[in-house]
Amino acid sequence: GAFVPVTPSRLLDTRFGPGPVGALGAQGSLKLKVTGTGGVPASGVGAVVLNVTETGPSQAGNITVYPSDATNVPVTSNLNFVPGETRPNLVTVKVSGDGFVSLANQSSGSTHLIADVAGYYLAGTATLPGMFVPVTPTRLLDTRFGPGPVGAMGSQASLALQIAGNAPVPGTSVGAVVLNVTETGPSQAGNISVYPSDAATVPVTSNLNFVAGDTHPNMVIVKVGAPDGKVKLANQSAGTTYLLADVGGYFLK
Numbered sequence: 001g002a003f004v005p006v007t008p009s010r011l012l013d014t015r016f017g018p019g020p021v022g023a024l025g026a027q028g029s030l031k032l033k034v035t036g037t038g039g040v041p042a043s044g045v046g047a048v049v050l051n052v053t054e055t056g057p058s059q060a061g062n063i064t065v066y067p068s069d070a071t072n073v074p075v076t077s078n079l080n081f082v083p084g085e086t087r088p089n090l091v092t093v094k095v096s097g098d099g100f101v102s103l104a105n106q107s108s109g110s111t112h113l114i115a116d117v118a119g120y121y122l123a124g125t126a127t128l129p130g131m132f133v134p135v136t137p138t139r140l141l142d143t144r145f146g147p148g149p150v151g152a153m154g155s156q157a158s159l160a161l162q163i164a165g166n167a168p169v170p171g172t173s174v175g176a177v178v179l180n181v182t183e184t185g186p187s188q189a190g191n192i193s194v195y196p197s198d199a200a201t202v203p204v205t206s207n208l209n210f211v212a213g214d215t216h217p218n219m220v221i222v223k224v225g226a227p228d229g230k231v232k233l234a235n236q237s238a239g240t241t242y243l244l245a246d247v248g249g250y251f252l253k
Helices: none
Strands: 003-013 029-033 045-055 061-067 079-081 086-094 100-107 112-122 132-142 158-162 174-184 190-196 208-210 215-223 230-237 242-252
Touching (some): 003 029, 003 045, 045 061, 045 079, 079 215, 086 112, 086 242, 132 158, 174 230, 230 242
Antiparallel strands (some): 029 100, 045 086, 045 112, 061 079, 174 215
8 A cells, every 4th residue: 555656657658659559449448567567566566656648539538547357447537638639647546466457548539548657556455544545446426417416516616525435435544535536518717626625715726727618637636524534626717617526546544
């Protein structure tokens, strides 16, 4: 569960290498070996921190990064894009037993992918405060269809999202959570703040910044409020927006 930083190293670039060369096709996926390369050891790795970039997509869509031993592609996303765009996002992803992660192109067109490693978490059973527990990516919030409250979030509004006890997160000993938060369909420019539910006021910080009509993701590490085990998401704009939140893991307290 302890984090080990490494000098950033490129593990994948489908334009020129390393890794397979050629745009990833519609609904296609690829497996990326993350152990034993780029400063990551060959064994003892529980999760990896990657900066994943898509470039040159031919159609709108999203990228999902997940453990390669998952039975199905999770209903989650890490990157959302429109044709011709280049967009990165930081991803913390559980590593499968064979040392691979998978990247899936959830679009009707092709795109190139780049992945750079920044560090990894040690495998094993996390027991001490501050240690990280990776999980298979799971959607906890989608205000378009559920789970969670359904309906666009209003101007200057906030919602409380249950983290502790919301599977796959346990009900106790959760100090902080790793979320991929996405806004989509905003009617006005603004930003999203994600913060502990026990904060007295909305912090003067932001996790996502957007313009009208945008779809934009970002990875967020946020303290979980006590004693309710929740975090809050605040819409700091003059318009409405939809929000999604996918969990990638949590830190013990």
